[in-house]
Amino acid sequence: MGIGKRLATLPTKEQKTWQLISELSQLNHKLPARVWLPTAAFDHHVVRVPHTQAVVLNSKDKAPYIIYVEVLECERFETSGIPLRIPETCIRSARSVDNLLPECVGITAEQRAGSFSTVPNYDNDDEAWAVDDIGKLEVELPEGHTSSSDNISQFSVDSITSTESKEPVFIAVALKEPWQEKVRRIREGSPYGHLPNWRLLSVIVKCGDDLRQELLAFQVLSQLQSIWEQEHVPLWIKPYKILVMSSDSGMIEPVLNAVSLHQVRKQSQLSLLDYFLQEHGSYTTEAFLTAQCNFVESCAGYSLICYLLQVKDRHNGNILLDSEGHIIHIDFGFILSSSPRNLGFETSAFKLTSEFVDVMGGLDGDMFNYYKMLMLQGLIAARKHMEKVVQIVEIMQQGSHLPCFHGSSTIRYLKERFHMSLTEEQLQVLVEQMVDGSMRSITTKLYDGFQYFTNGIM
Template sequence: MADIFQEAGLPLWLRPYEVLVTSSYTALIETIPDTASLHSIKSRFPSITSLRDFFVAKYQENSPSFKIAQRNFVESMAGYSILCYLLQVKDRHNGNLLMDEEGHIIHIDFGFMLSNSPGSVNFESAPFKLTRELLEVMDSDAEGVPSEFFDYFKVLCIQGFLTCRKHAERIILLVEMLLDSGFPCFKGGPRTIQNLRKRFHLSLTEEVLTVVSDGLKQQCVSLVLSLISSSLDAWRTRQYDYYQRVLNGIW
């Protein structure tokens, strides 16, 4: 997906990292330098009660560096939101979300995706994580009040989805090749691939696309906006964060 965004000239930002497999159960995972999890940031600075407070303290509100960090945040949020929706990445608590020095969000730990979830219960039913504190960095709130950066986020999500949709078969093939690997994320069997394909909404043929491309694009825009609306400070997402806070002390 990072390659797809780059090929299309889109500013959606992802941080791929290398994994060197050493056995069926072990691997060496590349370190991502100059980052800290959202949980560790809050633990390190007790006076900071929200991610917005951290941005204000680190980048100085209304300064050029603050605006650059916000833009970096939005571009990475959009990239990972589309990735998390299409691949159904779960276990998105604040210990699995990193922040780099430039303000980018980076997701790690992809042990739950496609068809498996923590505790075998799909508690994180929202398309992707879009909690109040993430929205506040975009000058929005839990209600999704319009702002320059939140509107930019919406535009990027739409562009990212339309672009990934053009390369759906390329993505689906990579996933399908691993269907018989025995990985836990394929516990759903062939339905895992079927559901992945459904999330791309590929109901129209190429012939139809050339005739009604504008209408199709409008349908995709409506779809992505509905995904964002469904994710806005979703109750089940907040409850999963609360569960992690109580059980594992992850803030």
């Protein structure tokens, strides 16, 4: 958090990134230590931060950044001993990689090279582009709110130091570098990589942002996910972990192997359906049908989330697509009774564009009917357990000044969206009306247009 606050005082992204790498390098001198990353699901000790992999994310006046953390898994954090420090690869200069200090004997050539050559080779320039192209989404945003946008997407960015100019050169390699490939690359360059219990974690550090609303959204999403599993409704959502450190700082778990719809469109220049066909194969292949099914089940899940929580600011920088075809909504800065600049742009129940419908096989397709059926089943299941969802929101509202609780009727409106008095037949009509209204929504098109002209989000 201290690093994040110091970075925010620097004027350019390059200076911020250079400072971040420098400070993390210093941090490594104090590792391994009895410290752990609270967003992880297993006990471990942090042994090293591969500092050249860290990236400052785009933000107008703050400096959120993503770091990767090497850890050793252990039985119990409290009782396991702290791992011994293993010296770095100790290279004197990039020009003479083989001039090793005595304590570095035993490090392989690959490991030596790994400490400098962290950027994979690509056959052509089309596979790499500048960091500044990533997440240029936070240009002019509502006061008091910074869109997480592409921040949470796990794009791959690497930085290397040019040995000739001694200036940092920042290279963003292809967005779709799979997480396992990144793990392999960092492991090869790590002095701890040979250990069987070595693991790699990642986390986004945010300073100057209140993440309590994000945490509320995470808790509601987790509850609904649990309800749908319990009721055997195959809806798919991905609640990512939020750790609130203070009223203006915290950590976010990045979503792996996913890019924003904005980046998909910008980099591929394809429609969403054509991108699916390119990634997963033709209409009749098993890979395409699986990805299409994943898309429908996640789209239905997030449609209900957006309706129940009244999620706004749904531009294409805030919706991710993962490598299996699921969509994942990120950035819950505007929920319940708040909207960006109170523009009131997004009046539809959820975002359902013609591109989404095309991926589902069109209005007359079986998958589009499956989407509507899942919406109905998901709403019926959520309705049975309404109190569990409402309780979370009520608890968070007590004494809260969060913008999502603007006005006293927030809870009443939330309860109304569960439609407890309707029969299942009436609910089906309601779902049809919401789907139809969202599909035809002129306000969705207006908001997407507004985002494109003000922030360049495609």
